[in-house]
Amino acid sequence: MNRLLLNKVVLVLSTISAFIGIGFLFWILITLSYKGIASIQLSTFTNDLVGGGIRNLIVGQFTMALIATVVAVPLGVLAGIYLREYGHGSKFASLIRTLSDVMTSAPSIVIGVFVFALMVDPVGSFNGWAGIVALAIMMIPIIIGTTDNMLALGLLKLREAGIALGGSKHKIIVQIVLKAAKVGVTTGILLAFARIIGETAPLLFTSANNQFFTMDLTDQFPSLTVSIYNLATYPDAESRELAWAASFILTVIVLVINLLGRYFTRNKH
Amino acid sequence: MGGQFFKNFSFFSATLSFFILVGIFAVLFNLAQESLYTFGFDFLYTEIWEPGEDDEGGIFGGYIPVVGTLLSTLIAMILATPIAMGIAIFLTEIAPEKIVKPFSIAIELLAAIPSIIYGMWGLFYFAPIVQSIFGGNGVGLLTAGIVLAIMIIPFMAAITRDSMNTTPDVLKESAYAIGATKFEVIKDVVMPYSKGGIIGSIILSLGRALGETMAVAFLIGSVMSIPGKVTDPTTSIPVLLANNFAEAQDLELSSMYYLALILFLVSFTVIAVAKFYFLGRKKY
């Protein structure tokens, strides 16, 4: 029967697609590991970029990502709470929610340009704070989205129970609802963190890069991702090797945080 | 007392997204003024990008980066869409339950790999392969388009999968109960039912692809010229910005802002259309 043949063909093609997708994943991970592990030495971790290592880069990238998180999380969570609790059903909240959603997919290079105009140009030099702000701008909409979703997941009963017990509205919300959503919100934060720690474009002309170890955020700040971009274009083999080492480490970091985030959602019930 | 403060502060946080959005448009528009007044809309069809002497003045046109952005995105979409649909179909209708979870996670990990890693891998491993099959330099429009496709496949597949999963089981069972094959159920019931989400995922992926920077920067060649063949190098707006923004001054810098504005406007519109009309409330 023609119908059955067509059916088989489509199903086989779909299965092949899935294996193509997985195939690329493994191809990339395997190449990365092979090249990356080969390029790692002790000095990779003990030296800064100026000495052929990536120590300052890892510290720098994490520092900026962490501070961005500290800034973005309260703002994002509060915004998410507002949208779900106070603005429930209002057109305004709906608009903000969708706009925020749109921002999660906005081109990150444009955000870099934006922050450059606000925080780098006027000051005359690249600085770590600008990088942090750029990362935070990317993070906030993501956290708004996940907080919003988590709160929406049937916490109505908990909320009503809380009101029955007395207590002002905001106290109830913060205590009960957030506690129940704690896992979801933590996952959201972890996934958002995993996302921004791998970002390059927003840092290119905000915090740029720094070969030396520094914690001075008013100056150019070391970045793992920007370094990879630079190193990959240098002709010498050592830079190339370092780029692979850095790529490998970065990927491991991102995937581990990602898997951690998913691990937490699994244990939700 | 604390309640009111809390409410106000969370309201402020909520509107922050909106203000940032408006701020971006405002700043970009403002700083693009010089270029906007000098070139107007001609900017969009001018192929030249030439700083003047002493870095002042010059002629700048966005045609090449705009075309490069559109072409690389087009190639990516043509390649990615059928594969992403195939993966979604596999995950929702074909894979046995035990395989679905690990496969889904694998697809989502693929999406989590940073853009710059795709660039590294693409440049050193994939470009030579493209070169040996298609000729050219390895680095060019085609390579960038293919790797861009690989990047958006998991994204599109995940959203399509979620959309297809909303189809009620009884609806599918009804179709089987009339004697339909699995493909017919997918074609006539599942896909029409999740039509909105599927179209939305395609449009959203397009919006994402437009703004993709690092991988494309590694692979498109960064040459200010229109590609004659598909393997020729060219450039795109994000790539031009990534490479040249930091050093640009005066009119050239203003032209960069102009490009950034175009990029932001177009991708914002595309993504907004996807979200507002097709996708409803989603966490992507």
Added chain:
Amino acid sequence: MESNKLTKVMDVKDFFFTYPGAPEPTLKKNNLPIYKNKITALIGPSGCGKSTLLRAMNRIHDLYPGFKYEGKINLLNQESGKMENILKLQKENELIGLRQRIGMIFQKPTPFPMSIYDNVAYGLRLQGIKNKGDLDGMVEKALKDGAIWKEAKDRLKESAMGLSGGQQQRLCIARSVALKPEILLFDEPTSALDPISTGAIEELLSELKKDITIAIVTHNMQQASRLSDYTTFMYLGDIIEFDKTEKIFLNPSVKLTEDYITGRFG
């Protein structure tokens, strides 16, 4: 004139069914005859297995691999007059053929996302019927048999989703009837509907049985007693009692049946 001749069109024999991953069978040694042009009701408390048994009859369980069948479900081959075990069917085109002979209507109305006309024509087109004239005629007949022609005839090209719940369910019935099935399986078809729609569908079923054999799962005992000729009472995967409906409801043989009928549990 009521014919006294009883023909068995389907015969469930010593049938066991185990869900994927379940340690024990859900259905245990079920024996059940289904008689031609009669309505057979399956009743019992939640979880007794009545839906599971019904769904075995058109092999819809096959969509969810990992289950286990034991025993036989025999279906009468109209041409040869012989009973064939449908559990033996393996090939996809055999299962498709089976489902064109045994249709199923579900608890929630399930109109396909297409026009009313296309909904009814769907099964016919799958069978290869392409001629518009033929399709038009068959669609009209099916909609009439489904008691929804009047409401649908001026809206054939409109989306089926625009119909009310009761109308959608009648559309689903018309859709199944279009294939001229031998048996129609109904899995609690009115439990999601309002009383008026329920009444309309019950009337429809009484009409349909003149040409089609019907098996219906229902948790509404009054519906079973109104509608059916034969009733099966099930409990925890066993068939406790099977008999003419009058007997089951007025004078059941098994105490458990009586307890259920009188509402002592349920």
